[in-house]
Amino acid sequence: MEELQDFSEKKESSFDLKAELYKYLKYWYWLVIGCLLGLAVAYLYNRYTIPEYATEASMMILSKEDNNVVGALPSGGASVLSLQQNTLDNQIETLKSKRLVEKVVDELDLNVSYFMEGKVIAVEVYKNPPVVIEFLSPEEVVHEATLDIFISPKTKDTYTLTEEDSEYSKVHKYGEPVKLQGVEFTISPSGNEADFSNTVNIKVQPLRNVANDYVYRMSIYPKGEAKDILSLYVVGAVPEKSRDFLNTLMLYFNQDGVADKRQVAENTAAFIQERLEIISGELDSVEGGIADFKKENRIMDVASSAGEYMSKSSQAEQRIFELETQLMILDALKDALTSAKPYRLLPSNMGAAEGGISSLISEYNTLVLERNAYLKTSTPKNPVVEGITEELDALKDNLLDNIESSKRSINIQLRELNQLDRRAEGQFSTFPGLEKGMRSIERQQQIKEQLYLFLLQRREESAISFAATGPVAKVIDPAFTYNNPVDPEPWLILTGGGVIGFIFPLLVIFVINFLDTKVHHKGDLKPLTDHVPFLGEIPKVAGDQNEVIQV
Template identity: 35%
Template sequence: MDKEFSANNPEPNESGLNIKEEILNYLHYWKWFVLSVLIGTLIAFLYLRYTPETYSTFAKIKILDESEGLELSNQTGGLFKDSKNLDNEIQIIKSNRLLSKVVDSLDLHIRYFIEGKFTSKEIWQGPLKLVPIIPKNDVSWSTFYIEITDTGLIISKNEEFDNSFTIDGYNLNSPKKDFPFLIQSEAWLKKYIGLTYRISLQPITSAANGLSGAISITKLGTTDILQLFMVGEDTKRSEAALNKVLEQFNLDGVQDRQLVYQRTIDFVDERFLYLAEELDSIEIGKKEFQQDNNLASFSSDISYSMAKRSVTEEAVLALENQIALSKLLEAPLKDNNLSTLMPENIGIENANTNGIITQYNTVVLERENLISSAGESNPMVVALDNRLLELRKSLRSSLNAYYNQLNLSLSRLKKEENNAVGLVKSMPQKEKILRSIERQQNLKENLYLLLLQKREEAAINLAITSPSIKVVEFASSSSRPISPDSKGIYMKSILGALLVPFGILFLVFKSDNKIHDKSDISKFTRRIPIIGEIPELKVEHKLFENPHDRTILAESFRILSTNLKYVLNTKTEDKAQVVYVTSTIKGEGKTFVSVNLSLAFSSINKKVLLIGADLRNPKITVTDGPKNAKGLSDFLFQSDNKSWKDYLQKSKYNTTFLDILTAGTIPPNPTELLSNGKLEDLIEEAKHLYDYIIIDTAPIILVTDTLLISQYADATVYVTRANYTEKKLLGFSSELYETKKLNNMVYVVNGISESKTSRGYGYNYGYGYGYHQDDKTLKKYSWSWFKEGLKEKIRKF
């Protein structure tokens, strides 16, 4: 049955992946894995050794409602109170204006590092401290090195020698203009002789920007609590920075509210002067009127009319009081300064007007904060200006509407008052004038008392201003560093170290297209027997010289010859067995196998004829004759009846049982010579004279010489070479077997390396047992025995 085979379509004799075999393949290179793990672990150790540790620091605060303050009376109506916008508070906390104050108070723009051989460590509040003798805002980017010696300090800038100073307590001032600092040192500074400090300076604004980037603020779920988070090398520095941020943020809010209270007090004080003058004028007018008209009291006979009139007068008084309060707000509205705050809670009984005043003051404060950090030309400031103008317009509209409403109510009450007056026509006109004077007096007195109450409220709130925040948790740091993660780094380094050799070996295995041992051939096809594996020899002399030789080479060919006997037909014992030795390409060792196989048969006293049939590239050189001696080609070419026996030569190593017929002169037409029939006659005649005929033939894939004479062979030994023969060439040899172009074909794997023979039942066991080995060989095989034991456990698993 004809069937095509190729390297791309091997015989499907195995299914799936042989996990045990793959493990053994990688386990063979275990030393590389161990070395890679050691290197990875060392790298991880060095990384952890010289990488600064960083710790996490966090604090929690709750933003309080700043709109609530002390009120002595709630008769003036409610307020529009907005809940805090936490996003706005976060932006205020991270603003450069606020953080610049934090940096300035803690000198965070000056950082101290202790220099080591490979790395540096930041230290906070150490024995050295620099005090700028120039304005802090003038500090620029610079780096100084201060070395502590037994005689003093050596100061250098940018690692260049600058000057040296003698330790003498505090206030060590440098005369150099490029070092405008006082050096404060503790008495125990001498304990650190030999250390070098690196001092890094930067502008306050830059340090504030860096602090803003280092602090992260998040809201905790749906609560009003904010968590501030910071990562740094020194926990004390991080805790001090966060606590100072909380303190400054709270102080900033308190100062804003105190500013509103102070503005209210100032406004009321100005109104007091005006009201005092008016009250004095009314009281003097009343006294003069009573004196001029001799008025002391009125008759009570008109009690009913007066009672009704009194009710009307009280209502009129209340309306006029509101009108007067509304007029008081007209003066601040005439001031076009957008930074002026409006007085709050002065007694106007109109919720809309009070709400607009509160919103107006809130926007004024927000505008002032934004101007201090962004400038007046900022688009957000312009938007707030427009908002203030709109609120002013709304306030005017609200006051006008309220004023008109009061006037309507007042005119209605006036009519009622006139009606009441008509009921008491007998009341003297003088009484009317006196009542009018008293009404004006009461109006001013009530207004005065109301403003006095509001002033007291503002003064009390100014003195006991409540905090802006409630600190839920002050700054605290983690006890363990969050970076670097030693366990994670070691695990990653070990995993990476294992993946590097694994990846390299994986690529090598996948790109490997050569056979290495008989298992590679068995994977491809199981139909063709593999009768021997020849080890790779490091020595130059590679021949089975001595019949009593007990080397690995000799034992391998003894096994090969023994296995070959089982392949040959034993029924023709009276005739020699013809064995072809061939290969796919040149260099696979077919001549080496032919010569040593002949020596192996002759070592057991078998008559052997070795014929060199590779007429194009003769390689047999184990004869006593000259290299250019005549041989097979001369016999096939000659036209006389000269016998082939005349061309025989004796072997150098076994002259009694081994004859050699070399290839002879290289002919121009070897194909014609091999097919002229003389070779068949030679073989038939030699079968009666020898026990074995070994024929070294030409590579099959290169020329057709071997296929022309393949029918004369009783067995064909197909030689492959480890680490040389490509796997795709097995398809060609398998096709020859399937199409029966080669008789009784078997494989021999030549050049098996020691690493391959040490696996399983290799030559270290099979060819070393019971024979002489030196101590070095025994030591080498003892380690192989240990590895084999480990691998055998894996196989059983």
Template identity: 30%
Template sequence: MKTNNIQNPFLEESSFERTAKLRESIAAYIRRWPIFLISILFFLFVAWLYTRYLTPVYESKIKVLIKDSSKELGANMLLSNSGAQRAMFSSLNDEVEIIKSYQLVQKVVNNLDLSNTYIKRGKVIDVEVYKNELPILLKNFTPDSLIRTTSMEIEYNLPKIKITSGDVTIDTELNQAFKINKQSFSFYNNPHNNHSTVGSFTVISAPSNSLINRLKNGISIDSEYYSNVITISLDGANTNKTEAILAELVRVYNQDAKKDKSLEFEKTEEFIEERIAILNRELSGVEGEKETFQQSNDIANLPSEIVGSIEKKDQLESQLLQLDTQLSLANTYKSYVNNQSLSEVLPSDISNSGGNTNSAVSTYNQLVMERNNLIANGATSNHPIVKNLEASISSAKQNILTNISKHQEVLRSTRRDLTSQLTSASGFKRQAPTFERIARDIDRQQQIKESLYLLLLEKREEAAISKAITEDKIKIINPPSSTGPVSPIKSRYYFGALALGLLLPLAGIYIKELLKNKIETRDDLEELINGKPIVGEIPRINTKQDKYVAVRGDLSSLSEAFRIMRTNLEFVISKIQRDTSKAVVILVTSSIKGEGKTFISMNYAHTLGQLEGKKTIIIGSDIRNPQLHKFESLEKNIPGLTDYLYHENDDVEQYIHTSKADNKIDILFSGRIPPNPTEMLMSLRFENLIKELQEKYDYIVIDSAPLVLVSDTYHISNLADVTLYVTRSEYTPKNVLRVPLEAEEKNRLNHLTFVLNDISTAHSGYAYGYKYNYGYGYGYGLKNRKRPFHERLLSSFGINLKK
């Protein structure tokens, strides 16, 4: 099947029209490039001015490593030989919350005395300074709950100080107390800066609560992937201040961490000392029992010959010894845990119950310390959080006891098995003296007590050493440093200004184009007149040019436009069925005043007068607002049409004047303004006048009144062969054009044609900016004006700014 390759001409035309409209839409914006340029420059200037007065903000950072706290817990040293200890890493998220906690930040604020803010006044912007940059500092003696924000202007010439706060002015000296705003203050020497003795600054004293919350929210902490390395950052206007805050925050955190560790070490030492004292008494008792047994039974030593026979039994007894040791530790630790109050932390599990017990003890101790911190900060036992913590502590304690009980049950079960095996293995030695069994029981008890005693002595020394060499929990990797400024980012402001400078004109032009209700271009007119002919486009005259001067037979763009209009009208007239022996009557009218109707009438008449052998007369029938006399520089009340219509016996010739600009043109001025203009134009005498002039002239141009304002034109429109309807670019409302169209439909206007007046070069479809010097071999050439670069550039892409 063959494909039809014939293109539809209507589709081609539609595509061409769309392309033309697109180019015209683009040209509407490009024509206004100065507006865009001015807008962009204005907003860029505003952005520059705005950022100039913004205080720069810098970012300070410190990179630290949070060490593995599980390796430094003193209580865990008791379990180092158990083989069940595993590494315990504190939750990084918990550490981050601790670093940003209100309590820690409060200590930083108090230690650095951040409740006072010092500001140096500048010519452009005010700059915050840190206390180390000033020779004197402010001390507020008022309790924090009573502090109110107070701003003071300080001028000093040490030791004299002048203070201004609002309407209050105080003269004081260093270390001398003064009162402002019901608060007590004094200034003291800064030991870190004593270079300047004269100067001024502003200090703002404020309550620490708001500052703490603001600082707490301003601290940002980022962690590295799968690492305990974190970066703490803080933004501020003064890098010395923010770096000091970060350094102090790390110091305070380490100080609190050491305090918590020391508390746990102290509890471990206390527990070990208690157990050593108990074991010392128990060991003495076992040794005394052994001595009594040997003395009462006169036994010095057991026979060595049975050693070989009981090797297996010894192995089992060794295992029983270990089990008994673990059972004793479990019983002791369980008893200790059971007797501890809710406010005391526990030592780590010494019974080797397993990792679950160690984890439970760690959780229990953390909950106890949180409760103790709340109680220390003023919370009561009835506080909801305290109650919740106590409930959690009880639950954790029960969990520990449960784990220990399970471990004890496992040990007892294992011991029963070993005891059964020992009984079986010892059957062949049943003949051994009862004294052997009793002696070994005593020795076993003595060995248990001695091993526990030596273990506790070793752990006591290790705990003491660890307490003495406790390290910081945070290790500084990179000390505090600052970068920036991070705000304001001027490029963002400039980009925003550039975007705003483009978008606002775009939006304004778009809205203007969307809402415009005036005719601007030929296309606008064509869309409204339903295919009626447009016979001319008259370019806008130079503002220096007198609009009342008629065109001459030169080669100017204005004259050329009228000649084109004349040619087009001649074509329209040639299609009209009329009596060719009589003059053509052209009625010139418009919608409203100010559209250039008389200007068009006069110049069109002069253009007709340039035709060889043709006589033309123009009649000023706009007798309510006569304008023709201005083109001839005559008085307004010069006798004319109204005088002729009023004096029935007068001859029209006595009222006809020859134009000063062109003696081929005759003019019948409007005359004096009558009280009854409509009745005069409706008179038979006016109709007879037109018939009489048709016999003498070739063209009669009637300059009539605007159609929308008065009804005068309707009464004479039937006398015209052609109606030339004048519209004005950027002036004539679109909605008034339905009036002439409806009038023609009702046969109240004859052969309606349109002309677009005062069209600018930007809206013209013709290059009126050129001189039309058609030499055709007579020495004349086409002279083009020098077009701007942007017009020549865009024309290469098919965009004509004159469209």
């Protein structure tokens, strides 16, 4: 047992690094060939793989103070027209919304791609393709179409159109209507006949699929100390197409934001105009009542006779005016909510509503804008639209409850103030009843005048806001493309190809040596026979040689 143990220990300690290295280095030419083959494959991959480049743009999200001219008015009237300040996350979601991206894809015709067929790969041609496809079918059909056709020049006036999926192949004249897959179109030369020597592959994809692809490939993240700058990043094989996409996306984002703000301003102006017409009629009626009262009772100067009373009770009456004005505005908001036209924008911050009501109105307007945006591309039966409608109904009920609660609170205050006013009037019980009746009519006149002037001021601010609506964002850097491709990375591919080409022969040699159990020379037995005398070697004659070798 001790001899076997010593023998095992000698076997474990008999590793010869030089001999092991020689097993691999004697096949050095295979290592060199493998490395060269790996480099060659990596070179061909770099050469024939279409590179993709990163394109970036940046824009600053402007606050409402930056772009609202009405904010400079001393009255603070800008609050009635301003939308609730959105967070940066909301702006990012808007930029990545499928609705906005689909508009950009449609504007730039990014759902149609042209490829020039080469010997190995097809290269996309973005701006100046040799031929152009013009659709005769309606837009809604084209936006859902899928086509993959090949255009090969035949003569000066004809071409061969091939579609592999349907095995369609036919000669057509340029400008001749063609109908495939339910889509009618024409093919016309663009004037670049010199470039029209190879086959052109035209691919038409559904608009929604292309938009989804851009949303997936686009990254948006905030930067800057204030985190108010957004960096837009997209990767694509055609840098010019990526630049056009980002620049147009920022343009449409601005236009979309301005349109929303103007829509709120327009609805607010319309609401104010309706109230002005009503208040104007009521004011005319009150003023006519004053004239009739004076004429019937032959009164010329009621103000001088009631001056002392008015000076003592002015503070209480002023508060009554304010509360009654708030009641009228709350009634107007309630009328707007319960009008025959549902889900329309409400005037925001009319100056009388409590903070809770103002925040609910802002939330209601935001949902109305979102619902209207979805209705442009879908129907009211759309699950998303139905969900928004349910939220609007819940908000409407909540608003009505808050309005009723505010009215109850105001009525309680009015009762208390009227009691105080009546006590003050008791001090002047000797005043003729005629004076009291006149004062009541004048109070109604003042309330109507205050509300009328208030609405006139808001109407002017609404007109200024509509005319001077500023952009919601400022472009810091237009889209630009980095020079180095992000995929593939040439040096990384070459390095990886060389390393893999070098390692592969090593693995093959290792497997061969690992599976080799033959004895090739006395060195293979030396670790096992150090204690056994060596007698000699028997040479091996290669091939069919019969030559006798004497030793």
